[in-house]
Structure formats: C-alpha cells, structure tokens
Amino acid sequence: MQSFDAVVAHGGFEAAARALHRSHPAVFAAVAKLERQLGIALLDRSAYRVRLTDAGRAFHHKARTILHEMQGLRRYAAQLAMGQESELRIVLGDFCPPAPLLARLSRFFAGHAGTRLHLALEAVGGPVERLLDGDADLIVHGVDRHDPRIESIALGKVAFVPVMAPGFVSPTRKNLRPDDLRASTQAIIRDTARHTPAKDHFMIAGAHQCTVPDHATKKEVILHGLAWGHLPRFLVEKELRSGKLVSIAGRHLPGSVETLVAARRADVPHGPVAQALWEHIAAQWKAL
Structure with missing residues (x-):
C-alpha cells in the first residue's frame, strides 16, 4: 500500500x-x-x-x-x-514575553527533575528553522499554521507598534509614510536563520539599517534616539505612557498583530516528558 x-x-x-x-x-x-x-x-x-x-x-x-x-x-x-528524555530543547522566539514563559517552564521542570531543559533564544526565522531541522523539540514563536509538518497551540496575540524617541523625526507629523522615514535609521532584529530565505519584516527599502540581536537592545537604541523601529507593545507600554517613546502608528504604518504559539513537529514521535509539557501548555498556558 x-x-x-x-x-x-x-x-x-x-x-x-x-x-x-x-x-x-x-x-x-x-x-x-x-x-x-x-x-x-x-x-x-x-x-x-x-x-x-x-x-x-x-x-x-x-x-x-x-x-x-x-x-x-x-x-x-x-x-x-x-522512555523519559534526559533533555528537552526549547527555543524561545524574539517576541515572546520572557517573564511569564520562564515562570511556567520553571514550574514544569521542577516536577520533571530527570529531564534537563536546554533553552535557546532565536529570532525571526531562526525558531522555525531550528524546529524543522530537528534542533528543537518545541518552540514558542510565530509559525505558518497551515504547514502540515507543524502543530501548534495559540497562546495569545502580540501587537507590534512603530515607535521613535520624541523629536527623532522633526517635525513629527501624523500619518507618517514610509517615504518620510527613508532618510532615517531603522532598527531591525538580526535573523538567526542559517539557510531559510530572509523575510521582509517592516523594512523600508533603501533606508539605513541598524541591526540588533533582540528587542531589548532594539528598545535601547530607539530610546537613545539612534533609530526608529517596531517593538512589541508589551515591551514599551510604560515608555509610551511616560512619553519617552512616541507611537508613529497610522494609516501608512499600521504595525501588526502576531499570533504567539507553542509549536512542535507533527510528523515525529515525542517522548513522555515532551508530551506532558505539550498537554501542560494546552491546559495552562492559554492565558499567557
């Protein structure tokens, strides 16, 4: 057959x-x-x-x-x-809220002391590439939910907002267009994928770019008036309220909302601890 x-x-x-x-x-x-x-x-x-x-x-x-x-x-x-795995390899993507994720992982692995957590941080296309290459048992990131090789559990939505320091573009007008920012430096996250074709995430063609390894560094670069860029809203709520950062979201720069998921391969076997973690995520991580 x-x-x-x-x-x-x-x-x-x-x-x-x-x-x-x-x-x-x-x-x-x-x-x-x-x-x-x-x-x-x-x-x-x-x-x-x-x-x-x-x-x-x-x-x-x-x-x-x-x-x-x-x-x-x-x-x-x-x-x-x-049998019980000696190690689980988990990759966190660049727009995961780290504190609640790490707290949940800590509680789970406290009850599975025989399995060591191998944790890695990857960005942009890196998490999915690690999963498909067999270098990760589980990732927390965004995925193509139509890919039959991957199964996922939705954990929540992450809003991305374009921000800059006050006065970075002078004068700061409402409804800025991408062309208005072409002469300004744009901060972008370095893609950690090794062989997956790069994706264009919010990048303005022809603009000077400042490449950073993560959103925390990107935030500092933007706070100090060295660039503008898109950041997860959960990371900049306090600065937006205090006026240290200003949102330039508008009709021409709408930002985006990404779905954060826990994902694993659908076409390979998973050991008992990996399966227990998957069920734990399905039952208790939905409020992330």
Missing part, C-alpha cells in the same frame, strides 16, 4: 522508488502483488505514464486513511519505546 501510494503521489514507479529509497523492480512488484491480492487493477499501465483506474482511485482514497492511521501508530509506538 505504501508503494502504491508513492506511485500515485510521485507519478510513476521510478519516482516512487527514489522517494521510498527502494529499487524500481521492488516497487513495481509490490504494487503488482497488491493488485493480485485484491483481484483488481489499480493502475492503468497502457500509456507512457501510469494512471489510476476508477477502482484504483476509489481504493487509494481509503488506503490513504489507513496509511495515515498506521503512521500515527508508528509514532505512538516510538514514543512508548523512548
């Missing part, structure tokens, strides 16, 4: 063999054996490219459900065989 599914997915026996790391004759024989066992022709081999017969199309629809369930059973069996 796996060979048959691969032939359908990849459009032929040769491509299916490469995807399964098997030989072409082995995949051909496996599908032929399946057809003999079922007593029906699943594939029409009369043309240059094989294609599904009507019976094959109906069978493939059911077979995919069974294969998906089998994959889940394999992951579950691997999870049962793992």
Whole structure:
C-alpha cells in the first residue's frame, strides 16, 4: 500500500522508488502483488505514464486513511519505546514575553527533575528553522499554521507598534509614510536563520539599517534616539505612557498583530516528558 501510494503521489514507479529509497523492480512488484491480492487493477499501465483506474482511485482514497492511521501508530509506538528524555530543547522566539514563559517552564521542570531543559533564544526565522531541522523539540514563536509538518497551540496575540524617541523625526507629523522615514535609521532584529530565505519584516527599502540581536537592545537604541523601529507593545507600554517613546502608528504604518504559539513537529514521535509539557501548555498556558 505504501508503494502504491508513492506511485500515485510521485507519478510513476521510478519516482516512487527514489522517494521510498527502494529499487524500481521492488516497487513495481509490490504494487503488482497488491493488485493480485485484491483481484483488481489499480493502475492503468497502457500509456507512457501510469494512471489510476476508477477502482484504483476509489481504493487509494481509503488506503490513504489507513496509511495515515498506521503512521500515527508508528509514532505512538516510538514514543512508548523512548522512555523519559534526559533533555528537552526549547527555543524561545524574539517576541515572546520572557517573564511569564520562564515562570511556567520553571514550574514544569521542577516536577520533571530527570529531564534537563536546554533553552535557546532565536529570532525571526531562526525558531522555525531550528524546529524543522530537528534542533528543537518545541518552540514558542510565530509559525505558518497551515504547514502540515507543524502543530501548534495559540497562546495569545502580540501587537507590534512603530515607535521613535520624541523629536527623532522633526517635525513629527501624523500619518507618517514610509517615504518620510527613508532618510532615517531603522532598527531591525538580526535573523538567526542559517539557510531559510530572509523575510521582509517592516523594512523600508533603501533606508539605513541598524541591526540588533533582540528587542531589548532594539528598545535601547530607539530610546537613545539612534533609530526608529517596531517593538512589541508589551515591551514599551510604560515608555509610551511616560512619553519617552512616541507611537508613529497610522494609516501608512499600521504595525501588526502576531499570533504567539507553542509549536512542535507533527510528523515525529515525542517522548513522555515532551508530551506532558505539550498537554501542560494546552491546559495552562492559554492565558499567557
């Protein structure tokens, strides 16, 4: 059934063999054996490219459900065989509110003393890249929630607001346009992704940039009038109230609202402590 599914997915026996790391004759024989066992022709081999017969199309629809369930059973069996993990690797992204996150992690790992927490801080595309590369068991950041490789638990919304020190742009007008800031230095977070293509987050093309490692440093740079930039609102509420920073959000610089999630791979097994942490997050982290 796996060979048959691969032939359908990849459009032929040769491509299916490469995807399964098997030989072409082995995949051909496996599908032929399946057809003999079922007593029906699943594939029409009369043309240059094989294609599904009507019976094959109906069978493939059911077979995919069974294969998906089998994959889940394999992951579950691997999870049962793992035993308690000696280490969990967690990556926090650049716009996580650190204090509540660390407090929750501290309470959880206090009850799982046999598992050591390996904590890393990454920015922009770094957290998701670490997860997909297998270098993290769990990340807390933003993800593409349509990516089938990733499952996630929404923890809350983080608003980003464009800010500057008073008088950084003189005079400070309402409804500034990106062109009004092109001559000013913009502070941006350094992307820690190693091979993922960089994404354009609020960057104004042609503007001079000041690159910083995290939002705390970015905030200090902006407070001292060296640049402007977008910061998480939770990080600048006090400064906005006191007037040490001013918001330049408007029609042309609206800022954004990002969804903060806890995320893990959906297509790999997870050990008992990782699963316990996932359930703990689902039950108790929603108010983050």
